[in-house]
Amino acid sequence: MNTMLKIAIVATSLIVMLIADIPFLPVQMVPDADAIFGVRRRAFATGVVVGASVGAARAASAEQSQQTAAAQQQAAAAQQQAAAAQQQAAAAQQQAALARPPAGPPAAAGTPLPLGSVVAALPGGCTSTPVGGVEYYYCGGNFYRAVFQGNTLVYVTAKP
Amino acid sequence: MNKGYSFTRRIILVVALVMLSLTGWSQLVHAQAASIDPQAEKILRRMTDYLGSLKQFSLRTQVTLEDLLDSGHRIDYDISANVIISRPNQLRAERRGDVIEQTFYYDGKSLTLHSGSEKVYATEPAPGTIEELLDYARESLGLIIPASDLVYRNAFQLLMQDVNFATIVGKAVISGVKCDHLLFSRPGVDFQVWVAEGGRPLPYKYVVTDRVTPARISVSTVMSNWNVAPAMANAGFKFVAPKGTKPITFLRQDKSSGSSR
Numbered sequence: 001m002n003t004m005l006k007i008a009i010v011a012t013s014l015i016v017m018l019i020a021d022i023p024f025l026p027v028q029m030v031p032d033a034d035a036i037f038g039v040r041r042r043a044f045a046t047g048v049v050v051g052a053s054v055g056a057a058r059a060a061s062a063e064q065s066q067q068t069a070a071a072q073q074q075a076a077a078a079q080q081q082a083a084a085a086q087q088q089a090a091a092a093q094q095q096a097a098l099a100r101p102p103a104g105p106p107a108a109a110g111t112p113l114p115l116g117s118v119v120a121a122l123p124g125g126c127t128s129t130p131v132g133g134v135e136y137y138y139c140g141g142n143f144y145r146a147v148f149q150g151n152t153l154v155y156v157t158a159k160p
Numbered sequence: 161m162n163k164g165y166s167f168t169r170r171i172i173l174v175v176a177l178v179m180l181s182l183t184g185w186s187q188l189v190h191a192q193a194a195s196i197d198p199q200a201e202k203i204l205r206r207m208t209d210y211l212g213s214l215k216q217f218s219l220r221t222q223v224t225l226e227d228l229l230d231s232g233h234r235i236d237y238d239i240s241a242n243v244i245i246s247r248p249n250q251l252r253a254e255r256r257g258d259v260i261e262q263t264f265y266y267d268g269k270s271l272t273l274h275s276g277s278e279k280v281y282a283t284e285p286a287p288g289t290i291e292e293l294l295d296y297a298r299e300s301l302g303l304i305i306p307a308s309d310l311v312y313r314n315a316f317q318l319l320m321q322d323v324n325f326a327t328i329v330g331k332a333v334i335s336g337v338k339c340d341h342l343l344f345s346r347p348g349v350d351f352q353v354w355v356a357e358g359g360r361p362l363p364y365k366y367v368v369t370d371r372v373t374p375a376r377i378s379v380s381t382v383m384s385n386w387n388v389a390p391a392m393a394n395a396g397f398k399f400v401a402p403k404g405t406k407p408i409t410f411l412r413q414d415k416s417s418g419s420s421r
Contacts, residue, residue, distance in 0.1 A: 007168055011175045118411070135406050147411040148273050148282050150302035151255075151262060156411060 112141045117157045118149060131160040200326040200342045207355040207363055208316040218244040218390040221306035224380040241306050244390055247313075248289050250397040253305055264305065265399040266293050272399035273303065273410070280408045281401055302413040307381045310353075310363050322346040331357075334364035335384040348372045362386050 126139035136158065137144040144155040211217075225237040239260075243253045249268030255261070261276040266286055271293065274281040284301070286293050291312050297303040305311075312318055325345035332341045332354055339354035349372075354365035362383070369378040401407070 004167060004171075007171050011171055014175060015178060133407065135408075146278075146280055146406075146408045148275075148280075148301075148408065149411040150413075151273070151304060153275055153278050153280060153408075154411065 113157045115157050115159060117142075119144070119155050119157075120152075122155050129160070134160075136160045196323065196326040197328060200328045200344070201320065203328070203340050203342060203355050203361070204319065204326075204344070204353060205316050206361045207353065208310065208319070210361045211310060211363070212313050212315065214247075214388050216244075216246045216388075216390055216392060218242065218385075218387045219307075219383050220385040222382045222384075223304070223306050224378075224382075226377045226379070228375040228377065239304070239306070242385075243306060244395055245290065245311065246392060246395065246397070249293075250395070251290055251293065251305075252395065252397050263399075264297075264303065265397060266290070267397040267399075270399075271297065274399060274401075274405070276402075279405050281399065281405055282408050282410050283399065284410060300412055301410045307363070307366055307383060309368075310366060319344065319351070335382065337364050339364050360386075360388070362388075 122137055122144055123140050126137040126144070128135050128137050130136070134145060137146075137155065142157045143160050145158040147154060147156050219242075221241050221243055223239045223241070225239070227235050227237060229235060239255055241253050241255045243251070245251050249266070251264070251266040253264040255263070259277070263274045263276065265272040265274065268288060269286060270283055271286040272281055272283040287296050291314075294305060294308045294311065297305060298308070309315065309319065323344050323346045325343075327343050329341040329343050329352070332339055334354045337356045339356050342353045342355065344351050344353070348370070350369040352365070352367040352369075353363055356362050356364055364384070365380070365382050367378055367380045369376055
């Protein structure tokens with residue numbers, strides 16, 4: 001009995017020491033760790049399928065940012081310094097949006113648009129006039145000027 | 161006595177198991193927290209170092225911009241371009257398509273976008289290096305210059321910034337060249353790069369996927385016709401306005417209306 005007690009005390013203290021050594025073991029963190037395990041197992045089970053890896057990456061990054069301050073810093077830095085790739089994706093979206101025929105403001109005759117309004121194409125029946133080396137187009141009560149919006153040629157209302 | 165011994169053994173066994181599993185667990189979780197395959201990182205670095213070391217190069221790019229229509233249909237916009245670069249401060253990109261014929265010039269002093277099909281051009285003073293030019297063209301003018309992410313001299317640092325996942329997906333043949341297919345991920349963005357095997361680790365494909373929006377829009381660039389020693393004699397980085405071409409301006413991105421001039 002005495003021996004058993006001794007062993008039990010030693011065993012308990014060992015376990016307690018180990019628990020204290022492992023930062024992620026506290027009860028509230030166990031579900032997180034489990035989540036990582038689950039995602040990893042699924043990711044590896046599905047093999048090298050990009051979608052799965054991506055899912056794993058996303059879950060892993062989410063867990064990371066929850067768990068470590070370093071990851072939070074990373075995320076902050078990422079937001080601060082607009083990453084080149086992200087920007088390109090954004091620019092591309094913008095570009096794609098431009099490529100679509102935009103629902104331009106109605107350029108009915110005689111309705112002046114606010115200066116700086118952008119239209120994808122000139123309304124019909126414009127007359128062009130060069131003013132100080134710049135070509136202006138007059139139609140529907142507005143003066144337009146051609147500009148590049150990104151890589152796309154558009155027309156913007158302007159004052160000659 | 162015998163019973164006590166067996167109980168002791170059982171306790172020791174349990175303790176040993178618990179210790180083993182705990183240490184094993186801690187190592188496993190630690191290893192997975194930073195899931196960056198150093199081999200993937202190494203291949204990316206080889207590519208960016210090689211591209212960064214090239215003084216002059218030309219290539220053909222095919223950019224595909226995915227878009228999601230309001231109707232819910234997924235469509236692609238394609239832009240092909242021939243790009244020629246001479247470091248540190250010369251670049252020309254020609255877009256040729258059925259409907260658009262556009263050339264971007266940069267000679268270290270000014271940049272010009274010339275639309276041959278629409279007979280207009282816009283010229284602006286430009287910063288002194290390709291890196292600064294790419295930043296300026298993208299941020300202030302909203303121009304897309306194909307594969308520009310990879311052209312930066314410090315492309316490796318830019319690409320790897322905040323990356324928390326990297327892996328080698330496998331091998332693939334792009335434009336007839338056997339490549340390593342790499343996947344990288346950082347908060348909000350995934351990107352894939354296909355890097356040629358062997359002595360000339362050039363990129364042959366680059367896909368950036370936006371993970372922030374549910375549509376998961378991607379921008380894909382397929383690169384081909386790499387020439388690391390292009391003829392520079394008549395490269396023509398300087399724009400000369402053809403007769404009958406009219407000057408216009410850029411609509412700046414940082415202001416909602418009008419241009420800088």
